[in-house]
Each structure stands twice: as structure tokens, then as C-alpha cells.
Amino acid sequence: xxxxxxxxxxxxxxxxxxxxxxxxxxxxxxxxxxxxxxxxxxxxxxxxxxxxxxxxxxxxxxxxxxxxxxxxxxxxxxxxxxxxxxxxxxxxxxxxxxxxxxxxxxxxxxxxxxxxxxxxxxxxxxxxxxxxxxxxxxxxxxxxxxxxxxxxxxxxxxxxxxxxxxxxxxxxxxxxxxxxxxxxxxxxxxxxxxxxxxxxxxxxxxxxxxxxxxxxxxxxxxxxxxxxxxxxxxxxxxxxxxxxxxxxxxxxxxxxxxxxxxxxxxxxxxxxxxxxxxxxxxxxxxxxxxxxxxxxxxxxxxxxxxxxxxxxxxxxxxxxxxxxxxxxxxxxxxxxxxxxxxxxxxxxxxxxxxxxxxxxxxxxxxxxxxxxxxxxxxxxxxxxxxxxxxxxxxxxxxxxxxxxxxxxxx
Numbered sequence: 001x002x003x004x005x006x007x008x009x010x011x012x013x014x015x016x017x018x019x020x021x022x023x024x025x026x027x028x029x030x031x032x033x034x035x036x037x038x039x040x041x042x043x044x045x046x047x048x049x050x051x052x053x054x055x056x057x058x059x060x061x062x063x064x065x066x067x068x069x070x071x072x073x074x075x076x077x078x079x080x081x082x083x084x085x086x087x088x089x090x091x092x093x094x095x096x097x098x099x100x101x102x103x104x105x106x107x108x109x110x111x112x113x114x115x116x117x118x119x120x121x122x123x124x125x126x127x128x129x130x131x132x133x134x135x136x137x138x139x140x141x142x143x144x145x146x147x148x149x150x151x152x153x154x155x156x157x158x159x160x161x162x163x164x165x166x167x168x169x170x171x172x173x174x175x176x177x178x179x180x181x182x183x184x185x186x187x188x189x190x191x192x193x194x195x196x197x198x199x200x201x202x203x204x205x206x207x208x209x210x211x212x213x214x215x216x217x218x219x220x221x222x223x224x225x226x227x228x229x230x231x232x233x234x235x236x237x238x239x240x241x242x243x244x245x246x247x248x249x250x251x252x253x254x255x256x257x258x259x260x261x262x263x264x265x266x267x268x269x270x271x272x273x274x275x276x277x278x279x280x281x282x283x284x285x286x287x288x289x290x291x292x293x294x295x296x297x298x299x300x301x302x303x304x305x306x307x308x309x310x311x312x313x314x315x316x317x318x319x320x321x322x323x324x325x326x327x328x329x330x331x332x333x334x335x336x337x338x339x340x341x342x343x344x345x346x347x348x349x350x351x352x353x354x355x356x357x358x359x360x361x362x363x364x365x366x367x368x369x370x371x372x373x374x375x376x377x378x379x380x381x382x383x384x385x386x387x388x389x390x391x392x393x394x395x396x397x398x399x400x401x402x403x404x405x406x407x408x409x410x
Contacts, residue, residue, distance in 0.1 A: 005390045009387040044090075057132075063211040113170075129149065129151065136206055
């Protein structure tokens with residue numbers, strides 16, 4: 001019976017380490033690296049209206065950021081990180097790009113909405129449309145169509161009269177979005193664009209017309225470039241330092257706590273693997289500050305083990321049995337560990353809320369580090385030690401870092 005618990009312990013460890021060894025290469029390969037590790041550039045743009053344009057709105061800023069993502073996709077850039085900041089700023093992070101200036105020229109080019117006749121002549125542009133005037137409607141068959149409003153109804157009526165029986169193509173930059181036919185002259189400055197659209201396609205066309213009706217110019221306020229070689233060197237140096245530091249800590253734990261130290265090593269390795277799994281599931285981007293938070297999380301995980309093991313040693317010194325010491329030590333240390341972890345989660349959440357860029361990456365990594373640490377270094381660690389104690393194979397106090405002379409009689 002007691003041997004079965006030892007077999008269960010060994011089976012759990014062998015299975016965990018087998019899964020870790022089998023999956024780790026692909027997990028590490030699939031981790032997204034930030035530009036400070038992979039090389040690339042970061043640029044902060046300030047959006048300002050073109051001459052005669054409307055003021056920047058949250059909607060126009062959001063749509064501009066979305067357009068930048070589409071431009072980056074068109075250039076073949078994998079997974080650009082484009083976010084809005086404040087009332088009029090857009091931050092772009094692109095990793096693994098060597099043609100920085102070429103990409104920046106394409107991204108910063110003003111958005112150009114045009115309506116063109118069959119000969120390719122531009123008959124209308126974004127300045128002719130009422131800002132945020134495009135909408136969605138539905139016909140009697142519940143098929144969606146797009147509505148538009150123009151500033152000069154007479155101009156639009158003249159153009160549509162001239163093009164009866166022909167199409168008036170809608171272009172955004174150099175991409176043709178739609179080619180609606182003109183069936184009659186359209187007075188009043190309002191029109192509908194019909195076609196075989198799905199609801200999502202109609203909404204996309206509406207958003208792009210509204211985007212073109214609020215053309216913004218992007219002025220570069222800040223830029224940072226990191227060479228691919230420098231990024232790889234930073235990654236290698238940081239990972240090497242983390243591995244060396246972790247190895248020293250694990251050796252220290254084994255010397256100080258013996259059997260619990262070995263268990264701590266198992267749970268810390270499991271914790272590291274689980275955190276990489278979480279990163280992959282979230283499709284998160286790993287940066288240098290993120291690695292710093294990763295390594296700091298390992299330190300905090302070890303700290304949780306030390307707190308629990310020291311309380312267990314105190315209970316053993318008081319003369320309690322090993323199983324009673326484990327239960328009492330785990331219970332008494334749990335609140336201390338939880339208080340520290342909750343405090344760190346709150347602090348990280350505040351950093352995430354008020355910070356941006358690298359600070360947010362650090363904060364998010366810390367939050368998930370703490371959550372994974374609570375799972376592996378509190379519950380898993382306690383479970384594995386309990387299996388060893390109940391196996392009756394490791395009953396000497398010295399196996400847990402306590403000398404016989406230190407045990408006080410009750």
C-alpha cells in the first residue's frame with residue numbers, strides 16, 4: 001500500500017517530465033518574440049486631420065489603426081502589434097522587418113478614399129463625404145445595404161446622371177472595395193450601395209467609407225529600431241542568465257530542504273513549462289521586460305516553496321509527526337503566501353492599467369506567473385510531498401532538513 005504511493009509519485013513525475021520534454025521544443029518555437037528580442041522597429045504616430053478635415057475622433061483613430069493593420073498584412077508582415085493610445089496616437093510595433101523605411105512610408109501614407117469611373121478617373125474623394133455618414137440598412141428581404149451621405153448633393157447628382165448604366169467604383173488606397181452600378185441620377189446628397197453583401201461585408205464597407213471620410217495624417221513622434229543580431233544576443237544572454245540563476249536556486253533548495261527541495265525543483269520546472277503553455281494559448285508577445293517578469297516569477301515561486309517548507313520544518317521541530325507537520329505547515333503558510341500573491345496581482349493590474357507597451361507586457365507576465373505559481377508551487381508541491389510521506393520511505397526528519405537534536409519534546 002505504502003509502495004503504491006511511491007510508485008504514484010514516480011509515475012506523476014515521469015509523465016510530467018515526459019510531456020514537458022516532448023512538447024517544449026514546439027512550444028518554445030511558437031512563442032512570439034517582441035522586437036527587442038527578434039529585431040524590428042517601434043514607431044509612435046500622432047494623428048492629425050488633413051487640411052480641411054474633421055477633428056480626430058476615437059472612431060476615426062480606431063479605424064485608422066485597423067487600416068494600418070491591413071496595410072501591414074498586405075506587405076506580408078506577420079503579426080504586427082498596432083494599438084491606439086490617448087486621444088490621437090497610434091503605436092506600431094513590427095518585429096523581424098529589415099526594410100524599415102519602406103514599411104514606414106507605406107504605413108504613414110494618408111488614407112485615400114476615392115470613387116472612380118470606368119476610365120479610372122477620380123470623381124469623388126473622402127473630403128466629399130459627410131464624416132461618419134455611412135450606415136447600414138436592410139431591404140424587405142433583410143439583405144444589407146450601405147447608405148452614404150455627401151456634402152454637395154448637386155455635384156453627386158451630376159456625376160451619377162453622367163454615369164447612368166455604368167459603375168462608380170469605390171477604392172481605398174489602391175484597393176478596389178466595390179463596384180456599384182449607377183441606375184439613375186441620385187439627388188439630395190444621399191444614396192444606397194447595394195450588392196450581394198453579407199452583413200459583415202456591408203459593415204466593413206461602411207467602416208472603410210467612414211474612415212476615408214475622416215482622413216488623418218500620421219506624424220512620426222518617436223521611433224526605436226533594434227537590429228536582428230542585437231535582439232538575438234539579448235535573448236540568448238537573458239535566457240542563459242535565467243537558466244544559471246534557476247539552477248543555483250534549485251541546488252540551494254535541495255541543500256537546505258532535502259526532499260522538499262527536490263519536490264520544489266520538480267514544481268518549478270513544471271511551473272516554467274506551464275507558463276510557456278499559457279503564453280502560447282494567449283498568443284502573447286514575449287519581450288525583454290516579459291522575460292524579466294518570467295524570471296522574477298520563478299523567484300516568487302521558489303519563495304512560496306521556502307515559506308511553506310520553513311513552516312513545515314518548524315512543525316517537525318515541535319515534535320509533530322511528518323504528516324501532521326505537512327498539514328499544519330501548509331495551512332499556516334497558505335495565508336501568508338496568498339496575501340503576498342494577491343498584493344502582487346493588484347500591483348501588476350495597476351501597472352497594466354496605467355502603463356503601455358513594455359510595462360503592460362511586464363505586468364501581464366507577472367499576473368499569469370503568480371496564477372500558475374499558485375497552482376504548481378502550492379497545491380502540486382503539497383500533494384507530491386504528501387505522497388512521499390505516506391509512502392513511509394522517507395520518515396527521518398533529516399530528509400526534510402531538520403536535525404534530530406533540533407526536535408523539541410512536547
